[in-house]
Amino acid sequence: MNAVYKLSPSDLTFLWDECKRCFYLKIVRNFNRPPVAFPSIFTRIDGLMKEFFYQLPSEEISPLLPPGNVAYANKWVNSEIISFTHRNTGCFIRGIFDTVLAFSDGSYAVIDFKTTQPKKEHIAFYSRQLHAYAYALEHPKGDSFSLKPISTLGLLCVEPVTMNRSQENNLALQGEVSWLEVPKDESEFLIFLDGVLSVLDSEVPPAKNPDCGFCNYRENARETGY
Ligand code: SF4
Incomplete structure (x- = not known):
């Protein structure tokens, strides 16, 4: 194999689309690309959600889910090499998932917490990231962390809507909670990865995004010598 690319599940969403x-x-x-400042409040909210839901019954995530409980959080996954017969390159997935639920029927759900308004577009957008974790869990490299079958993928969206004073010197930001189930389709995910490899296998980098401020800044700097 000529090259094996490491893919991070999160890069398959924002970086791939941008x-x-x-x-x-x-x-x-x-x-x-230089990292952009990511408001630490979102990392804090994400961490609090994980702590809050850890080991709670799955019905706390959504009454639509089968019986079970929130069983795992923040674990590294590492997939076997993914190859295609028509390519001499491959890839593997490596990253840390948010949360996994264990159902009493022996299957699992990979879910992600999002501090956002629930939107239909999120389903397709985050589907690649959730499929990447699910793929790595079901097709691990060697003795990497593994769980299967993964029956369910989804997003738990919390959108802050009100603020209340619960006690003196203590304000509670309250939000609406929505469950967005993401249909699981491993074949479609592999077709997507084949498209990713077709970009990575190119001899030259693809064209830049003309709306990107970073590249425009780099070009201006080259032209002006600053
Ligand atoms: S346009 Fe340039 S800096 Fe912007 S995302 Fe693309 S390559 Fe990166």
């Missing part, structure tokens, strides 16, 4: 060139440069040339 700019194939930056995606290519990161994975093939190990040239990373």
Whole structure:
């Protein structure tokens, strides 16, 4: 095999959608775009949600889910190499999942907590990330962490809507909670990964995103010499 690319589940959402060139440069040339400031409050809220739901029954996530409980959080997954007969390159998935539920029928659900308004578009957008975790769990490399079968994928969206004073010096930000189930389709995910490899296998990086401020800044700097 000529090359085996490491894919991070989160890069299959924002980075892939924002700019194939930056995606290519990161994975093939190990040239990373500078990190943008990510408000730490979202990391804090995400951590609090994980702590709150850990070991609670699955009905706390959604009454539509089968009986079970929130069983795992923040674990590394590492997939076997994914290859296609028509390519001489491959890829593998490596990342940390948010949360996994264990159902009493022996199957599992991979879910992600999002501090956001629930939107239909989130289903297709985050589907790749959830499928990547599910694929790595069901097709692990060696003795990497493994769970199967993964029967369910979904997003638990919390949208802050009101603030209440629960006691003196203590305000509670309250939000509406919505469950968005993401249909699982491993074949479609593999077709998507084949498309990702077709970009990564190219001799030259794809075109830049013309709306990106980073690249425009780089070009201006080159032109002006600043
Ligand atoms: S346009 Fe340039 S800086 Fe912006 S995302 Fe693409 S390659 Fe990266």
